[in-house]
Amino acid sequence: MTYHPKSDFMSVMIERGFLADCTDYQGLDEAFAKGVVPAYIGYDATAKSLHVGHLLNIMMLRWLQKTGHKPITLMGGGTTKVGDPSFRADERPLLTSEQIDDNISGMKQVFAKYLDYGDGAKDALMLNNAEWLDNLNYLEFLRDIGRHFSVNRMLSFESVKSRLDREQSLSFLEFNYMILQAYDFLELNRRYGCLLQMGGSDQWGNIVNGIDLTRRVLDHEIYGLTSPLLTTSDGKKMGKSQGGAIWLNADMLSPYEFWQFWRNTTDADTGRFLKLYTELPVDECERLGALEGSEINAAKIILANEVTTLLHGAEAAKAAEATAREVFEKGGAGDDLPTCKLEATDFIVENDNRDFNKILQENPEALFISAARLFVKSGLAKSGKDAKRLIAENGARVNDELITDHALIFTASELQNRKTKLSAGKKRHALVTLEN
Template identity: 55%
Template structure:
């Protein structure tokens, strides 16, 4: 479809669009007012990697189109762990380890997004601020009735693990509920109307949209970006030596540069659109 808003036009032109929950309504709203949107990043390591960079660029495009980005640091959700795309349960981290990881990744956002006091200035928020204050019975009573086990079992993050007969802990099973609750809090406290993320987050995003609709009768939206693969079909972001980290203390600058320098010619145009501000 042809979009009227700068936001969706920009996302489409740069190759960031995969799925949108209600394209017409979001396009119309984004064309008329400032939209607040967020992406969540669980601090599972002391550095982000270039897979995360793709999600940070979603927030950058949001800001470039005249809207307000929120970075959610998953200090709360990381205590549980996202089962999406995982074959085994994540190792639980201590509060000290999580705090160290959060300190390590903050700089990546500050180098790419503009944090200021304007209507479009980026915000950086830790979801542990509200998730760790929730009482268990309170969560079950207020949020639990809006989720059915039948529906939760259909989401890829759960279904894939069960199909492979890999264990899925009750702790991880709660992850999608916690992430949906994030969206409810952000919509109430920051008038956040949009969640963005990678295509593997579609189920989690839809849950948050439905929770907002059921509890507050609020219309909010979701956008996912395509999984980024290289011309040879492999997932972007890995090298022979492992992940391509953003922090120089995790990966020397020369090795970071060399990864991009070795990009297959067939991928150059796509990567320049996604990861740079060079004009089309």
């Protein structure tokens, strides 16, 4: 990057590592320097929560507002009904309107933690593209919008081309997605004066389509800016862990587990993640990221605390750090660990009497559960096979005692009315409880 920006926002994007590409660096920079720039990022409602993979672009919107501009979070109530085919091997499952609305309700919880919404010039807007997409007249849309799109050009975009090159089916429904996203940008510019669409670098083709369509229909100059698609230093996709997606909603992933994800950052990624996911000064991020040996662990704790504070609040971050110290330094159970509440029906009974709750009350010794099943129930293993492998490789502990037999039996009386700590390796822990 040789361009030296004048605006605060573009300076932040470049200095902190958010910027992958831009349609017109100088033109966008000048627009930011002139006044308030409304900019948007779109989010399709494919799950009840956003995940860590979305966090980089949420931070971009936060910096946009902090530098004096107007963020727009566009919920894809309309486009989710089609599904973005970009770089996917297969078609997304179609969701009902009720499922989409339910997912949007869950996703909205996160944005309020990072952005200030309201009616002011720099206040964030929450919009839903179903507002203009749901009532489109198909023939009018084809005549007024579809005529501006070349199928030859659409086929040349890498997101589509890679799917076709693998001879994987691309439905006509999915093929329309890029037209609808382009139309979103047009409508946002027409209705709200939106000048910029941001997104991951996999959205480049869709963003360029929106810019081209808006120029053709409205003759307005607008811009696109993309962020890098992040992978960790060991080549893994950002936001994935052994337990699955790192969700941002507390009811889908506890603040402790979220904190622990960041605490487990590799040494090589620490400085980069501090710049992207916290608001610490760049010089301090670089200083912390350059620490070596045991000192880098202090930087990782700062990273975990800063990121968790932004999402879940300072108290949650303090509690998570305290739990981690209790578990890792003192060998304790840690009350803030993710907890699985066992039911009587999770156990096996030796006789034919199937009144599990009655047996639990009268003879808890008659109910039992295997070590492998305990690890599956706790979420530390994905399946019985996964649990057996964990145990065979000496990676499983119960109350800090090594477990070597996957068929080891625990009776209900051993687990009843107490917290039992399970550990998978050195970094993943959970509690299981059984109450009367």
